[in-house]
Amino acid sequence: MRPLHFPDRHRRLLIALIALFPPLAGLAQGTEEARLSLPEAEKILLDANPAILQARAALAGARAGIDIAGARPNPQLTVGATSTDPGRNGSGSLWKQATDNTVRLDQLVERGNKRDLRLKAAGSNLSATGADLDNTVRLARIDLANAWLDLRAAREIRRIADENAALARRAADAAELRGKAGDLAGVDVARFAADAARVANDAVQAGLDLDRARIALALLLGNRVAPAGLQTTDEWPSAEPAPAGTEAERADLVAARRRVEQADALRELARAQRTRDVSVGLQYEHAPANANNAFSTTSYGLSLSVPLMFGNDYRGDIARSEADYGAAEQQLIATRAFVSSEQSRLRAEYAARQSRYRRLAEVVLPAAERAGRGADVAIQKGGMSLTDYLDTQRSLRAARIETIQARADLARAALMLRLAGDSQ
Numbered sequence: 001m002r003p004l005h006f007p008d009r010h011r012r013l014l015i016a017l018i019a020l021f022p023p024l025a026g027l028a029q030g031t032e033e034a035r036l037s038l039p040e041a042e043k044i045l046l047d048a049n050p051a052i053l054q055a056r057a058a059l060a061g062a063r064a065g066i067d068i069a070g071a072r073p074n075p076q077l078t079v080g081a082t083s084t085d086p087g088r089n090g091s092g093s094l095w096k097q098a099t100d101n102t103v104r105l106d107q108l109v110e111r112g113n114k115r116d117l118r119l120k121a122a123g124s125n126l127s128a129t130g131a132d133l134d135n136t137v138r139l140a141r142i143d144l145a146n147a148w149l150d151l152r153a154a155r156e157i158r159r160i161a162d163e164n165a166a167l168a169r170r171a172a173d174a175a176e177l178r179g180k181a182g183d184l185a186g187v188d189v190a191r192f193a194a195d196a197a198r199v200a201n202d203a204v205q206a207g208l209d210l211d212r213a214r215i216a217l218a219l220l221l222g223n224r225v226a227p228a229g230l231q232t233t234d235e236w237p238s239a240e241p242a243p244a245g246t247e248a249e250r251a252d253l254v255a256a257r258r259r260v261e262q263a264d265a266l267r268e269l270a271r272a273q274r275t276r277d278v279s280v281g282l283q284y285e286h287a288p289a290n291a292n293n294a295f296s297t298t299s300y301g302l303s304l305s306v307p308l309m310f311g312n313d314y315r316g317d318i319a320r321s322e323a324d325y326g327a328a329e330q331q332l333i334a335t336r337a338f339v340s341s342e343q344s345r346l347r348a349e350y351a352a353r354q355s356r357y358r359r360l361a362e363v364v365l366p367a368a369e370r371a372g373r374g375a376d377v378a379i380q381k382g383g384m385s386l387t388d389y390l391d392t393q394r395s396l397r398a399a400r401i402e403t404i405q406a407r408a409d410l411a412r413a414a415l416m417l418r419l420a421g422d423s424q
Contacts, residue, residue: 037233038148041221045144046137048222055129055136062122062129069122070115073108080104104283112275121265128258134251138419144220145237145415151213152232153408154206157401161206164199164397171390172196188387195390237411239354250339250421256332263321263328270321273314279305339421346420350413357406360399368399 036044046052080102175192179185211227218227283301375392378384384392 035231035233036148036225037235038145038237041144041148041217042141044221044224045140048224049140049220050222051136052133052140055133059126059129059133062126065122065125066119069118072115073110075105075107078102078104078106099288101286102283103285104281106279106281109278109280111277112272114269114272114275114277117265117269117272121262121269124258124262124265128255128262131251131255131258135255138251140220142416142419144217145419146412147213147217147220148232149237149408149412149415151210151217151230152236153404154210154213155232156404158203158206158210160397160401160404161199161203164394165196165203167393168192168196168199168390171386175386236407237415239357239407239410239414248421252335253332253339256328256335260325260328260332263325267318267321267325270314270317273317274309276306276309281305343417343420346413346417350410350417353406353410353413357403357410360403360406365399365403368396372396 082100082102172189172192172195175189179189214227214230218225218230281301281303283303285299285301287297287299371392375384375389378389
């Protein structure tokens with residue numbers, strides 16, 4: 001496009017227009033708010049996140065399962081009194097009454113190592129539930145990192161959107177002054193007004209995105225911090241993945257392995273049901289004197305009872321336990337495959353986002369800033385139209401927003417890679 005040369009009067013108006021644009025750094029005047037760093041947010045998360053609190057309650061229930069599994073069958077006491085001569089009234093103590101008195105004690109004796117198998121299954125369940133808690137914390141930290149970075153980026157985008165809106169509004173006001181002075185056509189004045197309205201809408205949308213990001217982060221923190229006062233600190237999280245050898249086995253893998261162990265113990269327990277339990281009984285019986293017996297009698301008894309498996313041989317329980325064991329093994333295989341594929345995907349995303357951010361930070365943004373500085377000089381000398389100048393400034397701000405988004409994406413990719421258990 002051929003540079004335009006303005007008369008001195010027009011040039012002075014353009015220079016006055018430039019003077020109306022305040023420094024960009026002074027446009028964003030925010031109120032002082034409590035700023036929350038990512039580590040500080042994680043501390044609140046551990047104490048207030050609903051999913052983590054539910055997982056802790058499940059862990060407490062799994063601990064109680066150890067006591068339940070280790071409980072032995074209770075003995076059963078039976079006391080009975082049977083009348084042998086209803087027409088005869090007895091006298092004296094209870095043992096001289098005209099009744100037969102019986103005291104019986106029964107105890108079920110478990111066989112087949114059932115109690116140990118229940119304890120083994122409950123211990124595996126406790127370990128798996130603890131790993132589930134760790135995995136819940138890991139997933140909550142992923143959600144927190146995303147929400148925190150969304151809010152951090154939304155702050156910067158809102159600031160730049162406000163700067164763009166203020167710049168466009170001032171440009172429209174200056175264009176209106178030039179239109180009244182006869183230096184600018186009415187269609188151009190309307191164009192500047194429409195552009196200012198569009199950029200103002202962008203600022204409104206940026207403000208809405210900021211409010212949404214605050215609400216989302218506050219929800220993850222159990223609303224311990226009011227959304228209106230929720231803010232992030234200025235620093236970005238580290239953009240480097242974790243050093244090699246710093247990560248232990250992922251919690252979801254640990255949980256899946258413990259579920260296999262639990263299913264194996266329950267499978268053995270189902271098989272052990274075919275080992276018959278024995279019920280041992282001891283009985284004491286006292287019969288008073290009666291018409292047929294001039295003296296009272298005392299007798300003792302010992303009984304032994306075992307179930308006869310004519311109706312239920314536990315084949316259904318065993319078949320179901322085998323199916324549960326197979327399902328647990330398949331879940332472990334699926335979890336391993338998912339972890340491996342997720343880590344590969346996150347490594348690729350990290351490399352791509354790192355390359356994109358470097359190009360933006362080292363090439364695109366510096367070039368846009370040089371173009372913006374050149375446009376400032378050119379318009380003062382009449383070597384650039386006002387339209388081209390505004391387009392250059394908008395391109396500069398677009399490059400700044402894209403760089404901020406790329407910086408947030410890079411930090412997000414690094415955090416996801418660390419939380420995915422990858423140390424490469």
